[in-house]
Amino acid sequence: xxxxxxxxxxxxxxxxxxxxxxxxxxxxxxxxxxxxxxxxxxxxxxxxxxxxxxxxxxxxxxxxxxxxxxxxxxxxxxxxxxxxxxxxxxxxxxxxxxxxxxxxxxxxxxxxxxxxxxxxxxxxxxxxxxxxxxxxxxxxxxxxxxxxxxxxxxxxxxxxxxxxxxxxxxxxxxxxxxxxxxxxxxxxxxxxxxxxxxxxxxxxxxxxxxxxxx
Amino acid sequence: xxxxxxxxxxxxxxxxxxxxxxxxxxxxxxxxxxxxxxxxxxxxxxxxxxxxxxxxxxxxxxxxxxxxxxxxxxxxxxxxxxxxxxxxxxxxxxxxxxxxxxxxxxxxxxxxxxxxxxxxxxxxxxxxxxxxxxxxxxxxxxxxxxxxxxxxxxxxxxxxxxxxxxxxxxxxxxxxxxxxxxxxxxxxxxxxxxxxxxxxxxxxxxxxxxxxxx
Amino acid sequence: xxxxxxxxxxxxxxxxxxxxxxxxxxxxxxxxxxxxxxxxxxxxxxxxxxxxxxxxxxxxxxxxxxxxxxxxxxxxxxxxxxxxxxxxxxxxxxxxxxxxxxxxxxxxxxxxxxxxxxxxxxxxxxxxxxxxxxxxxxxxxxxxxxxxxxxxxxxxxxxxxxxxxxxxxxxxxxxxxxxxxxxxxxxxxxxxxxxxxxxxxxxxxxxxxxxxxx
Numbered sequence: 149x150x151x152x153x154x155x156x157x158x159x160x161x162x163x164x165x166x167x168x169x170x171x172x173x174x175x176x177x178x179x180x181x182x183x184x185x186x187x188x189x190x191x192x193x194x195x196x197x198x199x200x201x202x203x204x205x206x207x208x209x210x211x212x213x214x215x216x217x218x219x220x221x222x223x224x225x226x227x228x229x230x231x232x233x234x235x236x237x238x239x240x241x242x243x244x245x246x247x248x249x250x251x252x253x254x255x256x257x258x259x260x261x262x263x264x265x266x267x268x269x270x271x272x273x274x275x276x277x278x279x280x281x282x283x284x285x286x287x288x289x290x291x292x293x294x295x296x297x298x299x300x301x302x303x304x305x306x307x308x309x310x311x312x313x314x315x316x317x318x319x320x321x322x323x324x325x326x327x328x329x330x331x332x333x334x335x336x337x338x339x340x341x342x343x344x345x346x347x348x349x350x351x352x353x354x355x356x357x358x359x360x361x362x
Numbered sequence: 363x364x365x366x367x368x369x370x371x372x373x374x375x376x377x378x379x380x381x382x383x384x385x386x387x388x389x390x391x392x393x394x395x396x397x398x399x400x401x402x403x404x405x406x407x408x409x410x411x412x413x414x415x416x417x418x419x420x421x422x423x424x425x426x427x428x429x430x431x432x433x434x435x436x437x438x439x440x441x442x443x444x445x446x447x448x449x450x451x452x453x454x455x456x457x458x459x460x461x462x463x464x465x466x467x468x469x470x471x472x473x474x475x476x477x478x479x480x481x482x483x484x485x486x487x488x489x490x491x492x493x494x495x496x497x498x499x500x501x502x503x504x505x506x507x508x509x510x511x512x513x514x515x516x517x518x519x520x521x522x523x524x525x526x527x528x529x530x531x532x533x534x535x536x537x538x539x540x541x542x543x544x545x546x547x548x549x550x551x552x553x554x555x556x557x558x559x560x561x562x563x564x565x566x567x568x569x570x571x572x573x574x575x576x
Numbered sequence: 577x578x579x580x581x582x583x584x585x586x587x588x589x590x591x592x593x594x595x596x597x598x599x600x601x602x603x604x605x606x607x608x609x610x611x612x613x614x615x616x617x618x619x620x621x622x623x624x625x626x627x628x629x630x631x632x633x634x635x636x637x638x639x640x641x642x643x644x645x646x647x648x649x650x651x652x653x654x655x656x657x658x659x660x661x662x663x664x665x666x667x668x669x670x671x672x673x674x675x676x677x678x679x680x681x682x683x684x685x686x687x688x689x690x691x692x693x694x695x696x697x698x699x700x701x702x703x704x705x706x707x708x709x710x711x712x713x714x715x716x717x718x719x720x721x722x723x724x725x726x727x728x729x730x731x732x733x734x735x736x737x738x739x740x741x742x743x744x745x746x747x748x749x750x751x752x753x754x755x756x757x758x759x760x761x762x763x764x765x766x767x768x769x770x771x772x773x774x775x776x777x778x779x780x781x782x783x784x785x786x787x788x789x790x
Contacts (some may be wrong), residue, residue: 201634289722293721308609308613309609
């Protein structure tokens with residue numbers, strides 16, 4: 149059951165991340181290929197960085213290309229004129245839908261990152277946490293670097309923070325509670341934090357005092 | 363014979379890519395070192411990404427540094443004042459020359475990428491195609507990320523598309539026709555597509571309808 | 577003795593690089609997490625690229641997380657309001673302090689990069705030099721790519737050049753003089769070149785003649 153649950157979420161997360169990449173490409177007036185490449189990189193980029201760091205070569209993405217294929221198809225759909233028109237006319241619903249799917253993707257990929265790292269390096273907590281967070285946020289960082297933006301995670305309220313907190317929880321609970329429960333709890337925490345942050349406009353401390361220019 | 367043919371093309375491709383990186387550096391008013399680094403990264407970057415993905419460490423570039431050395435020498439030549447002056451005074455011929463060498467480089471590196479990946483992962487078509495395309499376009503993407511541009515492949519007519527089509531052909535023809543013929547055909551197709559696209563101003567579908575802002 | 581000397585320098589270099597990354601984040605109005613991530617990447621990024629290129633996975637940073645922890649703590653300290661205020665009010669002293677620590681970091685990481693590469697690839701001079709330079713400058717390049725700047729090394733006087741010259745010296749002197757002496761000489765040369773360049777405003781040749789637009 150939990151395997152099937154995570155498989156569904158992984159597909160949903162892949163689609164959500166591909167949508168966010170493809171939309172960025174559309175906004176930058178890229179052609180259909182650029183939109184597909186950006187959607188693909190956003191969806192599978194975090195996993196590729198994870199596998200390079202862990203020495204799993206070639207990365208899983210290439211051995212099981214199903215997620216890459218899902219990402220490409222999703223990007224093409226976003227590029228279709230009537231889809232873009234539909235999204236543009238339903239901005240509110242579409243922003244909400246993007247927040248939900250993107251959050252599910254972030255949560256899924258973070259805990260799956262921990263799971264993949266655990267297979268080989270169960271005794272290195274720092275590595276487990278890092279790999280979980282990188283898998284969760286890596287695709288978005290690559291997307292922003294390639295489309296000439298300061299990566300979102302540096303400015304967006306409580307995005308990477310949610311991933312970090314959930315990942316640490318998963319790692320800490322892994323031995324006492326077992327793999328499945330640890331992953332589910334980490335997942336729920338990330339989703340809850342992101343939604344609460346969006347609803348109540350939580351933000352991490354930032355700098356407002358203009359008189360202390362560095 | 364084909365080995366020698368591909369060796370010549372690889373050298374030509376290295377020079378062409380180094381030229382395109384060095385010129386970008388000159389345009390950004392970089393110093394001589396920056397120009398060399400950008401020329402070097404453009405020329406060998408695709409191969410380094412390819413080798414990291416395949417787990418070939420250290421990357422071939424470092425084991426056979428001849429291409430890196432060619433790229434550095436090329437970049438220094440581009441930086442010389444009289445070379446820059448000459449290029450600036452012959453813009454038309456120089457744009458044409460850049461298009462030709464750059465296309466030859468793209469085509470060569472794409473099919474060589476497939477060849478390198480084939481040595482270890484002949485049964486994974488998706489990986490072969492991906493690695494071919496990355497080897498072909500990777501250097502240019504790194505160049506653009508480092509010089510603060512949206513990567514060319516996202517906006518330039520039919521650049522990565524030509525590489526993708528040629529790489530897929532090479533992979534599909536590898537078993538029926540044999541290595542050499544598959545590589546030559548993929549190579550010719552990439553070159554032909556790029557030249558036809560440049561001549562007839564082919565472009566992939568892009569977005570002109572400003573009223574569907576996402 | 578030399579081991580302890582290099583340990584101290586490595587800690588100092590980590591702090592200096594984290595400071596430079598964190599300050600960049602503060603200037604870009606990032607939140608506390610963004611500042612920490614940027615500080616962390618600047619401090620450990622060069623070493624991660626080095627280990628990926630050499631095939632040392634997972635990178636040393638994760639196996640010995642002490643440097644990562646130092647970098648995170650340093651970044652948090654920079655983010656504290658009174659620290660920022662203090663730095664903003666002592667610009668001259670702070671610029672000088674940044675130059676000194678940053679130079680020590682560059683020099684340390686460059687020669688340590690050679691040392692790490694030497695363990696496995698002592699017979700490949702090109703690789704040794706490349707790995708030394710990448711370890712020295714890699715973190716700063718990642719920092720600049722992520723914060724949407726043309727990397728400093730392409731425009732800053734004599735930064736990467738100092739690393740390249742010192743690294744080549746270390747590699748050349750390794751066999752005749754032994755590890756420790758080669759590293760110390762390379763280190764001293766990098767520091768001396770950087771300080772002399774800063775004091776006498778050395779610059780590599782760059783392009784001033786606006787009439788040769790490429």
